[in-house]
Amino acid sequence: ELDALPGRKFAATVLAIDPLIDANGRSVGVRACIDNRRLQLRPGMFARVNAVFGQRDNARVIPEEAIVPQGGKQFVIKVVNGSTPNSRVTQRTEVKIGLRSPGKVEVLEGLEPGETVVTAGQQRLQRDGTEVRVIDLAPPAPAQPPAASAAGAPAPDEPLERPDFWPENCWKKDSNEPDLEGIAKSWSDLRKQISQGKHKAPADGKYDLKAFGEEAETNPIASIY
Secondary structure (H helix, E strand, O other): OEOOEOOOOOOEEEEEEEEEEOOOOOOEEEEEEEOOOOOOOOOOOOEOOOOOOOOOOOOOEEEHHHOEEEOOEEEEEEEEEOOOOOOEEEEEEEEEEEEEEOOEEEEEEOOOOOOEEOOOOHHHOOOOOOEEOOOOOOOOOOOOOOOOOOOOOOOOOOOOOOOOOOOHHHEEOOOOEEOHHHHHHHHHHHHHHHHOOOOOOOOOOOOOHHHHOOOHHHOHHHHHO
16 A cells, blocks of 8 residues: 555565565565556555465454463363253363464364454453353344334335326336436427427417327326426
8 A cells, every 4th residue: 555546455476575684673675576667656655565375265363362481382262062951161282273364373282263252351260161141242232113104005125116197208117106307208208399399388378298108198197288
């Protein structure tokens, strides 16, 4: 990511790594290849680089706080079923860890997917078999009040039906909804006909029904105008 090009990300491939480390800045020189055919990258630009050293599919990852180091080994405290129904107890288990990322650590051995581990207060659970109670700290979802609808109004998931007074050429049959673009086009065509003198409103304020087509006489929405 570059400060000069916010929101843009560029991918590069590392080609060479300098075997010498700068003793003053503790930095390592890296040479990478990047696609710059659009000439967006210029010499002197400052970039923040995220180096990917490895990638594992279906990796078992736990919070880093769950790891309890002891005597050169790594442990976690699992929460397992107790001897009585609906009881949960602790069990210290040695694990083998792999790659690390900020706040997370990969577990290679010692845990199975779906198992629960303790991430805080391990010092209070020194003995195996300590009974614990799991509390869901996630806030409950707010209750949704029932939507008030007018009598005869369709439910939100119920498809609309074309009213009898609505012209078929202004209704989308595939999605069962009014064709707003078609209505706008019809209104634009009508205004064009009026401006060209091809269609004029009579003195009584009603349009000539012939302009709406052969079925205009049985079209209630046309007679409104």
